[in-house]
Each structure stands twice: as structure tokens, then as C-alpha cells.
Amino acid sequence: MGQFLMSDITLHKRLLDHLRTAVIMLDEALCVRYLNPAAEMLLATSASRALDQPLPDYFFDDEEARLAIQQCIDEEHPFTQREARLSVAPGHEIVVDYSVSPINDPGQPLCLLMEMQSLDRLLRIGREEALIHAHQATRALVRGVAHEIKNPLGGIRGAAQLLERALPSPDLTEYTRVIIDEADRLRSVADRMLGPRKPPEFRAVNVHECLEHVRQLLLAEYPKGIAIWRDYDISLPDVIADRDQLIQVLLNLIRNASQALLESQTPEPRITMRTRVLRQFTIGAQRHRLVLRMDIIDNGPGITEEVQETMFYPMVSGRANGTGLGLSIAQSIISQHQGLIECESQPGQTVFSILLPMEQLDETNTA
Structure with a gap:
């Protein structure tokens, strides 16, 4: 039993260090006195940088949150903030629920315990x-x-x-x-x-070869108009897919990006093709050990939120001369591969992401 004896402080710290919930301890001046590894990861910081520093300003973007924290100090009353959006780094925003609880032990200065759950x-x-x-x-x-x-x-x-x-x-x-x-x-x-009349013919496919094929087609169509950058993870293994259908999807996404760039007369139009591998990633409700992510990124004017909500529906198009079928068919093809196409867009950057599981597909679910 003796080997397990330790001071309460050390025990509590070890317990907090092993929690998956992000925890921050603040003093009455709202300076950080402790944060556990989960908080370091969530806030993209380190203990050495955060300790003894004021609570970051992004917690106070909402004036209501600032008043609630002050009220927590003054009245020693806990509060909870739901779906708070925190800009922890340039271009990196997280959504969390966090609660703040006062701790006022006799003879000890008041401190605040902040618990955060990433949403x-x-x-x-x-x-x-x-x-x-x-x-x-x-x-x-x-x-x-x-x-x-x-x-x-x-x-x-x-x-x-x-x-x-x-x-x-x-x-x-x-x-x-x-x-x-x-x-x-x-x-x-x-x-x-x-949509496609025949089911996918699955075999091992080099996605970079598919991307290069599409790149050559695009350069032939727009020889001087658009710069095409490549950002490949060349260590990626082959994936199980239908090569022709995968090329059809990539060609649709890249042509859409090209047309948006040219129609908007974007200065220095650029498309970036990027590949990455994601580990322990969830597509829908299914968790996969490895997932391939292919991004088609353009620096055009972006897509409005209204169009983003319906862009994958058939017969819906954001372009005057569009049929509204291309993205719907592309989503259908990737769905047969048990994957998904996502879109994130803001002025100056639109990202279409193709997510494909890298393990052997269950062909009974690809119809």
C-alpha cells in the first residue's frame, strides 16, 4: 500500500492530468494557474506559455460571458456557457461547452475551475x-x-x-x-x-495518379488562366476505389472551382490539390482506422451559406448555367465508396474535401 501513498495535491494533479476533459484553474485575477494536457491540446498551447498569463481574450468575445465570469467571482455562483466559439489561433476556431465553478476553501484565496468539452x-x-x-x-x-x-x-x-x-x-x-x-x-x-448505371469496380488505386490525370486535363482546358498547386502526402498507400468514377468526381470538383475563379475574375486564380491521411476518423456514424482526405482548394469568392446548405441536392446550382446534377452525382459516387464529400467556404478560400475509408470496403453496402 505504501507505494500508492502520495499527497492530496499530487494525487489530484495526476487525476486531472489523465482526464480527457479540458481543465483550467484560474486565480481571482483570471490568470491561469494550471491547465491539464487535454486543455493544452484543445487550446493549441502549452503549460509553459499559458501559466501565470491572463485568460485569453477569445473567452471574452461575448460580453455576456465576461459579465458571467465576473459575477461568478463576486457572487461565487457557477455558470455554464453553451456552444462558445473560441478563435484559439488564426484561422482555427473551436466550439466548446464550458463551465466555471468557484472554489473557496477556508483560509485560501478564491480560485475558479473551468471545465471545457469540445463539440x-x-x-x-x-x-x-x-x-x-x-x-x-x-x-x-x-x-x-x-x-x-x-x-x-x-x-x-x-x-x-x-x-x-x-x-x-x-x-x-x-x-x-x-x-x-x-x-x-x-x-x-x-x-x-x-447517376452511374453500373456499380463501382473496386481495385487498388493510386490517388495521386488520378489527381495528376485530372491536373493534365485542366491544364489543357485552361493553359494560362489558373495556377494549380500540389500538396501531396506521397507516403499514402493505394486506396480501394473505382478509378474512373474517382476521376469523374475530381474532375467535377476541379472544373467547378475553375469556372468559379474565371467567372469571378479572381486575381491570380489558384487551385490547390492536397492529400492527407486521418487516423481514427469518423465518417457519419462509422469510425475508421484510416481515412484518406483529398482537398480541392480555390482562392475564389466563396460560396454563400444558403447555397452550401443545398448544393448537394439534385437540380440545385449556384451558377446560372449549371444543371445542379454534378455535385449530387459526385456525392452519390463517393457514398458508394462509403465516403463523403464536405465543403467549407469563406471569401478567398473554398475547400471541397473527399473523405474515403482506406480499409477494404464492404461491397454489400456500396449499392
Whole structure:
């Protein structure tokens, strides 16, 4: 038993150091007296930098939070802040719930115990699950509509052809030709709404070879207009995917970025293709040991929040001449690979991310 004896302070510190909850101890002047490793990781700082320093200003962006902390000191009453957004570093914002509790031991100065729980992962999982469910529902609806469109189109086209043969004057065939051409166009739209006709042919694929293939196609289309940067993790192994379908998705995303850059006349337009591996990453509700992330990044004007919420729905487009099918089909293809396409956008940077599990796919769930 003797080997386990230690002072209360040492025991408490060891317990706090092993907590996954971020914990900060503050004095009455709101200076940091202790933070555990979980808090260091969450706030992207170190104990040596944070100790004896005032609580960072990003906790006080909300005046209500500042008043609540002061009231906690004055009245020794705990409070909780929900979904606080903290800009812990340039371009890095986290969402947390945090609570502050006063500790006033007799004969000891007042101190505050701050506990923080990161919500980023929970919010992302919820957002991804909602996106997956919405995509599945809309795909089922669109497939039904597309089939209902295609069924009468064959009859309309056949009747127009018979009518064309029976017309007494060749001049009148101009009208039947319009019917036939429009029927063909609608059939083509319906086929695109149905998505890929054949299931993916899974095999080992080098994603960098796919990206380079798409890069060469884009350089041929826009030889002088757009700079294309590469930021590859060359240590990535092959992934199990359908090469042709993966190229189709990448080409769609990169062409969309190119068109947005040129239409907005962005000075020094640039697209960056980036690959990374994510460990113990969740796609929807499924946790994967390794996940491939491919980012298509452009420095264009960005996408509005309203468009971002519906951009993966069929027949929804942010461009005047867009069909609204490209992103929906791309999401459907990646869904068959048990992956997901996400988008984050702000003026000056739009990132489309393709997330693909790197383990062997369960082909029973790819239909």
C-alpha cells in the first residue's frame, strides 16, 4: 500500500492530468494557474506559455460571458456557457461547452475551475449524418421522378417519328424534329439524374495518379488562366476505389472551382490539390482506422451559406448555367465508396474535401 501513498495535491494533479476533459484553474485575477494536457491540446498551447498569463481574450468575445465570469467571482455562483466559439489561433476556431465553478476553501484565496468539452467532433458527426440521410432521401426521390419521366418519353419520341413519316410536306418535319430532339434531351437529363448505371469496380488505386490525370486535363482546358498547386502526402498507400468514377468526381470538383475563379475574375486564380491521411476518423456514424482526405482548394469568392446548405441536392446550382446534377452525382459516387464529400467556404478560400475509408470496403453496402 505504501507505494500508492502520495499527497492530496499530487494525487489530484495526476487525476486531472489523465482526464480527457479540458481543465483550467484560474486565480481571482483570471490568470491561469494550471491547465491539464487535454486543455493544452484543445487550446493549441502549452503549460509553459499559458501559466501565470491572463485568460485569453477569445473567452471574452461575448460580453455576456465576461459579465458571467465576473459575477461568478463576486457572487461565487457557477455558470455554464453553451456552444462558445473560441478563435484559439488564426484561422482555427473551436466550439466548446464550458463551465466555471468557484472554489473557496477556508483560509485560501478564491480560485475558479473551468471545465471545457469540445463539440467540434459531435457537431461534425451530426452534420455529416444529416447530410448523408438527406442525400439518401433525395436520391431515392429523384430516381423515382427520373423513371417516371423516362417512361412516357419513349412513347412521345416514337409517336413523333411515326408522325414525321406520315406528314405530307417535308417542311412540317421541322416540328416533329423539335419533339424528338427535346425528348432525347430530357432522356439524357433523366439518365444523369439516375447517376452511374453500373456499380463501382473496386481495385487498388493510386490517388495521386488520378489527381495528376485530372491536373493534365485542366491544364489543357485552361493553359494560362489558373495556377494549380500540389500538396501531396506521397507516403499514402493505394486506396480501394473505382478509378474512373474517382476521376469523374475530381474532375467535377476541379472544373467547378475553375469556372468559379474565371467567372469571378479572381486575381491570380489558384487551385490547390492536397492529400492527407486521418487516423481514427469518423465518417457519419462509422469510425475508421484510416481515412484518406483529398482537398480541392480555390482562392475564389466563396460560396454563400444558403447555397452550401443545398448544393448537394439534385437540380440545385449556384451558377446560372449549371444543371445542379454534378455535385449530387459526385456525392452519390463517393457514398458508394462509403465516403463523403464536405465543403467549407469563406471569401478567398473554398475547400471541397473527399473523405474515403482506406480499409477494404464492404461491397454489400456500396449499392
